[in-house]
Amino acid sequence: MTIVLGIDPGSRVTGYGVIASEGSKLIYIDSGCIRTQAAETLSEKLDIIYRGVNEVIHLHTPQEVGVEQVFMARNADSALKLGQARGAAIVACTFNKLPVYEYSARQVKQSVVGTGAADKIQVQAMICRLLGLEKAPQADAADALGVAVCHTHMIQGMIRMAGARKLRRGRLRR
Amino acid sequence: MTIVLGIDPGSRVTGYGVIASEGSKLIYIDSGCIRTQAAETLSEKLDIIYRGVNEVIHLHTPQEVGVEQVFMARNADSALKLGQARGAAIVACTFNKLPVYEYSARQVKQSVVGTGAADKIQVQAMICRLLGLEKAPQADAADALGVAVCHTHMIQGMIRMAGARKLRRGRLRR
Numbered sequence: 001m002t003i004v005l006g007i008d009p010g011s012r013v014t015g016y017g018v019i020a021s022e023g024s025k026l027i028y029i030d031s032g033c034i035r036t037q038a039a040e041t042l043s044e045k046l047d048i049i050y051r052g053v054n055e056v057i058h059l060h061t062p063q064e065v066g067v068e069q070v071f072m073a074r075n076a077d078s079a080l081k082l083g084q085a086r087g088a089a090i091v092a093c094t095f096n097k098l099p100v101y102e103y104s105a106r107q108v109k110q111s112v113v114g115t116g117a118a119d120k121i122q123v124q125a126m127i128c129r130l131l132g133l134e135k136a137p138q139a140d141a142a143d144a145l146g147v148a149v150c151h152t153h154m155i156q157g158m159i160r161m162a163g164a165r166k167l168r169r170g171r172l173r174r
Numbered sequence: 175m176t177i178v179l180g181i182d183p184g185s186r187v188t189g190y191g192v193i194a195s196e197g198s199k200l201i202y203i204d205s206g207c208i209r210t211q212a213a214e215t216l217s218e219k220l221d222i223i224y225r226g227v228n229e230v231i232h233l234h235t236p237q238e239v240g241v242e243q244v245f246m247a248r249n250a251d252s253a254l255k256l257g258q259a260r261g262a263a264i265v266a267c268t269f270n271k272l273p274v275y276e277y278s279a280r281q282v283k284q285s286v287v288g289t290g291a292a293d294k295i296q297v298q299a300m301i302c303r304l305l306g307l308e309k310a311p312q313a314d315a316a317d318a319l320g321v322a323v324c325h326t327h328m329i330q331g332m333i334r335m336a337g338a339r340k341l342r343r344g345r346l347r348r
Contacts, residue, residue, distance in 0.1 A: 041274075043268050043273075044268075046261055046265050050268070050269065076249055076250050078250075079250040080244055080254070083257020083259075083261060084264070085257075086257070087257060087259060087265070089261075090220050091221060091223075094218075094220065094221035095224065100215075
């Protein structure tokens with residue numbers, strides 16, 4: 001069983017989602033939001049994100065982490081804020097010796113819904129169906145679960161590919 | 175004696191400077207650069223910054239930290255990269271329970287040279303004079319020392335102000 005943590009970092013809300021996979025089966029474990037509104041200073045905000053991610057890691061002991069990649073930020077100011085939140089979240093993972101993989105929003109949509117042009121509602125609905133959830137989680141938590149699903153699909157794909165390569169190699173040897 | 179760590183974060187080079195103050199006397203302790211060029215992935219880069227800052231903290235046990243504030247980044251892409259580096263550096267400090275203060279480049283110049291419009295060469299020359307250095311440190315390390323000097327001046331100013339307030343209060347009570 002592989003446990004994967006997905007993170008959707010943000011300066012105000014950082015979503016997280018934890019899923020497990022056994023073969024092709026996906027199992028929902030946990031999801032939620034780390035909120036920084038109560039913090040007065042930047043360093044307090046980043047500390048809340050760092051400690052929040054650290055806590056989720058200690059609670060669920062994931063083996064790998066997926067983080068949403070940023071291609072285009074709206075402007076330099078919001079990019080700086082988002083960058084700081086991402087930095088805090090990512091080092092919480094590397095400090096716990098977890099490998100971190102980045103996925104673009106397009107890759108996540110492609111992996112979860114089957115098309116990179118899917119909208120938020122479609123992604124949330126598919127997340128619910130794939131993980132057997134009755135109610136869609138909060139938007140940032142759902143995005144984080146999407147990244148976790150995307151990374152899990154990616155691992156499964158790699159395992160399948162490795163299997164196929166072994167098979168082909170086997171055939172060639174005959 | 176108060177030991178202050180100054181940090182000038184950057185995605186490729188993060189400068190650090192450690193100084194001590196005893197009364198109005200400033201003592202140079204250490205300065206240098208944390209370089210991330212060898213890293214292949216973003217998470218490795220941020221991990222190098224986090225561990226580098228953490229190491230400096232453990233080596234010199236500063237009580238307070240000053241970080242250069244960013245007002246205007248060149249563009250969204252460089253702002254995101256800078257933000258990630260800042261996030262990694264700042265949480266290394268908060269994880270060690272150190273208070274982090276932010277200073278703008280203008281505040282640093284004002285504090286070190288006496289005018290917010292000073293250029294890099296003037297700042298470096300003043301850093302050398304204030305800390306009794308024969309040779310100017312590498313540019314990012316010098317900037318970090320500048321932030322440390324600025325924060326130390328700020329503390330000293332606050333102590334003087336608190337002293338003045340005590341004096342005034344004493345006078346009023348008479």
